[in-house]
Amino acid sequence: MTVTTTTVNPVLRVAPAAPAEAAAYFRASLVFHADVSDVAAALAADGDPGFVVLDSRSTESWDQGHIPGAVHLPTALIAEQAEQLLDKDVPVVTYCWGPGCNGATRAALALAELGYRVKEMLGGFEYWAREGFAFETWEGGERRAADPLTAPVDAADCGC
DSSP states (O other), rough: OOOOOOOOOTTTOOOOOHHHHHHHHHHHHHHHEEEEEHHHHHHHHOOOOEEEEOOOSOHHHHOBBBBBBBBBOOOGGGHHHHHHHHHHTTTTTEEEEEEOOOOHHHHHHHHHHHHHOOOOOTTHHHHHHHHTEEEEEETTEEOOOOTTTSOOSSSSSOOO
């Protein structure tokens, strides 16, 4: 008797979702997240971007660098200070250090529980700086060259 064994690679060990389920999942993801380049493009366009950016890190982190025009509100202070700094009619985009930090997620949760419409900026401050966007420090403005592993070197955007 011959036994045939079919090996399924680790990617397909769990089958992909049906297209309708996948579309619902990815649509929902976009409801909750924005990426750095989209936030930068919206802030750079003329007029009101329709949202406010919130840096949820400590004052020491804020001083090291933050997105120009962002509101500084550490996560621990959201419950007591959000109403003085934010308008519930204006969506909020939160960020923290980067992909290895869940501070923006915790800030987004705290704001949502207070009744704010909120998205989290994927990549955080790390990817803002790595993609070559201008930022402010306690010493003034700064901008680094775009990291070719995170942003196109010779194009205005990644095209995605």
